[in-house]
Amino acid sequence: MLTAEHPHYKWVALSNTTLGTLLATINSSIVLISLPAIFNGVHLNPLEPGNVSYLLWMLMGYMLVTAVLVVTLGRLGDMYGRVRIYNAGFALFSITSVILALDPFSGGSGALWLIGWRVLQAVGGAMLMANSAAIITDAFPTRQRGMALGVNIVAAIAGSFVGLVLGGALAEWSWRAVFWVNVPIGVIGTVWAYRSLHDTGQRRPARIDWWGNLTFAVGLTAVLAAITYGIQPYGGHSQGWTNPWVLTGLIGGSAVLGLFALIESRVTDPMFPLTLFRNAAFSSGNAASLLGSIARGGLQIMLIIWLQGIWLPLHGYDYAQTPLWAGIYLLPLTIGFLAAGPLAGHLSDKYGARLFAAGGLVVMAVSFAGLLLIPSDFSYWIFALLVFLNGFGGGLFAAPNTALIMSSVPAHLRGAASGMRATFQNAGMVLSIGVFFSLMVAGLASSLPSTMDAGLTAQGVPGPAAHAIAALPPVGTLFAAFLGYNPIQQLLGPHVLGALPAANAHTLTGREFFPHLISGPFHDGLVIVFWLAIAMALVAAAASLAAPKGEKVPHDPVTEQAERTDEFAIAPLSPASRVPERLAAEEA
Numbered sequence: 368m369l370t371a372e373h374p375h376y377k378w379v380a381l382s383n384t385t386l387g388t389l390l391a392t393i394n395s396s397i398v399l400i401s402l403p404a405i406f407n408g409v410h411l412n413p414l415e416p417g418n419v420s421y422l423l424w425m426l427m428g429y430m431l432v433t434a435v436l437v438v439t440l441g442r443l444g445d446m447y448g449r450v451r452i453y454n455a456g457f458a459l460f461s462i463t464s465v466i467l468a469l470d471p472f473s474g475g476s477g478a479l480w481l482i483g484w485r486v487l488q489a490v491g492g493a494m495l496m497a498n499s500a501a502i503i504t505d506a507f508p509t510r511q512r513g514m515a516l517g518v519n520i521v522a523a524i525a526g527s528f529v530g531l532v533l534g535g536a537l538a539e540w541s542w543r544a545v546f547w548v549n550v551p552i553g554v555i556g557t558v559w560a561y562r563s564l565h566d567t568g569q570r571r572p573a574r575i576d577w578w579g580n581l582t583f584a585v586g587l588t589a590v591l592a593a594i595t596y597g598i599q600p601y602g603g604h605s606q607g608w609t610n611p612w613v614l615t616g617l618i619g620g621s622a623v624l625g626l627f628a629l630i631e632s633r634v635t636d637p638m639f640p641l642t643l644f645r646n647a648a649f650s651s652g653n654a655a656s657l658l659g660s661i662a663r664g665g666l667q668i669m670l671i672i673w674l675q676g677i678w679l680p681l682h683g684y685d686y687a688q689t690p691l692w693a694g695i696y697l698l699p700l701t702i703g704f705l706a707a708g709p710l711a712g713h714l715s716d717k718y719g720a721r722l723f724a725a726g727g728l729v730v731m732a733v734s735f736a737g738l739l740l741i742p743s744d745f746s747y748w749i750f751a752l753l754v755f756l757n758g759f760g761g762g763l764f765a766a767p768n769t770a771l772i773m774s775s776v777p778a779h780l781r782g783a784a785s786g787m788r789a790t791f792q793n794a795g796m797v798l799s800i801g802v803f804f805s806l807m808v809a810g811l812a813s814s815l816p817s818t819m820d821a822g823l824t825a826q827g828v829p830g831p832a833a834h835a836i837a838a839l840p841p842v843g844t845l846f847a848a849f850l851g852y853n854p855i856q857q858l859l860g861p862h863v864l865g866a867l868p869a870a871n872a873h874t875l876t877g878r879e880f881f882p883h884l885i886s887g888p889f890h891d892g893l894v895i896v897f898w899l900a901i902a903m904a905l906v907a908a909a910a911s912l913a914a915p916k917g918e919k920v921p922h923d924p925v926t927e928q929a930e931r932t933d934e935f936a937i938a939p940l941s942p943a944s945r946v947p948e949r950l951a952a953e954e955a
Contacts, residue, residue: 377506379563381515384499385522386556387457390549391492392526395430395796397534398485400671400690401545402426403850404538409470409477412857421478422846423595427797428482431591432489433496434793439580441497441786442638446575449498449505449782450564456494457560461553463488468546496523496789501781502564504773510716516773517712517766521705524765527667527796528701528758535694576638582627583639589620591794594801598808600840605812606805640783648775649784651913652724652768653791658907659728659764660795662900665803666735666757668849669896670697672807673743676848677882677889681744685878686853699751703758704765712766720767721911727763728908730756732901739897743886768911803896804845810892811841815885819844822884826871832863844885853881 398405402425411418444452463484470480499519507515537544593616601607608614631637644650674693675686684692707727715723734757741749769788776784816837823833836858847854856864856876864872874880 376565377511377515380502380506381518383556383560383564384453384495384502385519386552387453387495387560388499388519389522389526389529390460390552390556391433391495392523393530393533394488394492394549395433395793396527396530396667397537397545398425398429399534399667400531400694401534401538401542403686403690404542405481405545406478406850408542409481410473411475411478418475418478419599419842419846420596421475421482423598424482425478425485427591427595427800429485429489429492430793430797431588431595432486433493434591434790434797435584435587436490436493437497437789437793438583438639438783438786439497440494441501441782441784441789442576444498444501444782444786445779448566449501450560450566452494453498453502454557454560454564456491456498457553457557458491460488460491460495461550461557463491464546464549464553468543468550470543493789496793497786498782499523500769500773500785500788504781504785505566505778509774512716512770512774514709514712514716514766516769517709517715520765520769521708521712521762523792524663524761525701525704525708527663528697528704531667531671531697532694532701535691539688539691574636576631576634576636579627579630579634579638582623582630586620586623586627587794589616589623591620591797591801593617593620594798597801598804598842600842605808605840605842608805638783639787640780643776643780643784643787646775647913648771651910652772652775653788655724655728655764655907655910656768656772656788657791657795658903658910659731659761659768660792661799661802662731662735662903662907663761664796664799665896665900668800668803669807669893670700670754672845672848672889673893675850677743677886678745680853680878680882681886683878696747696751697754699755700758703755703760704762705758707759707762708766711763712770715767715770720771723767724764724771724911725908727760727765727767728904728911730760730763732760732904732908734760735897735900735904739894739901743890743893764911771911802899804842806895806899807845807889807892808840808842810895811845811885811888813888814891815841815844815888818884818888822880823875826875826880827867828859828863828875832859841888847881848885848889853878855881 402422405425406412406422411421440452440456467481467484467488470477472480500516503515503519504512533548534545537548593613596610596616597606597608597613599607601610601613627639628641631639631641671693674696675689679689679692679696680686711723711727734753737753737756738750741753772788773781773784820833820837823836824830828836839858843854853876859875864875867875
């Protein structure tokens, strides 16, 4: 068993925390692409109006919980030991994965089982994400920190891409395998973490900020849940932003978050140290992370809809196969990210993080512009090049941005800072679903009804039936495309279809009619979505450049000496007696 002072310990810490982070973030997207198989597995029709909430909570519940809890769990890591909280997260994640795979129910009860246990699984995931970057920052000296954090953050964001491929492949086999796959990895990681990791950072006794934790959890949950329900139709409108409950959640949640900020400015030991935002590197880095996360999350959703609902069926793939092939065709996105991430982390150690972070976001903006220009039925090689470029830009941004944030905070607040960074990143993913779905629905609402009406009547559907279907809220059509699902047969019903000529009925329920029908309106919505993504990426790039030029750089002996002294102030031996030993270990 390696001690914390062993020269190889830092690599063990990096390996285990990277595995934990990868596992946690894979599970934020693995369900995203497996939803058709999961809903079929529990015998639930996701397109029935009463089941839309199940769909949304399966999508967003995990991300919402991690967004709410990572700051609290990072702060608890500062107080009681980052490794202790991290290890408990690994164990909890593994146990809940088994329970999810053993879902004994079907229908709404089966969906509620999955949603409830996914929420608890998210608590374990939040424990992993909140403390992994802080454990690495403790273990590595400044001159290697950008590289180490780069590997970890690449794993974190790459996990959301890998989950798409893995979910598609496992869903083809069995929907339960989507959860079983976590179990062996989780057990190995848990045992390894308990045997190998040690707390090396500074721990300071403090009281738990109960009022801060409560108001933060209530306020953020209310806002994010309101955004979730704002996507759904209400009172004859295509979306629910006029729903009194949605407005209550948005306004009331914002008010509670304002109360949270007031509490945090007055308590002795805040869970969310607002003084960190006085540091320009910390505040600008988190602003860039939030905007980049929203843009990246929106891209994933739009690409899944594009592939599963339109492009793959038009190119001969059955709807049952589209989740698997959507994951495969998105591999260039993952490859681009993995190609750039570690390299950017290493180079930012030498040349500074600001330009790499900003440059990566500009590359992402260029790729969004390219995707905006190609038709709905694109040539795959052009599409592959553009998504590779997007992943490459994301890789250039991620590691330097994380190093910029984590190197700007004092050692005793690294757990809280890591949790705050993860909160902005995870909240961005939840916000992306609300923002981009809403914009896409707004774009569809302007052109989809007329297109739907004309397409159905051209196939002989009686006018009243065609008008009624065309008047339905476009969110149902959007979810159908998202799930790789042809809803025409369900919408028309056997009575209307049975009255049509056999050739027309076959065309309406075939593989190509629905994708052809929605491709034009979908592209109209895509224009709005990608223009917003471009704007977000460019604003985030400007925020990255706003970080001070005097950021920490490698081989800064004064800074490194101060950090070593700060870390070893809690050790049984005196700082003076431990520094030479530590220096020798780091040189090795």
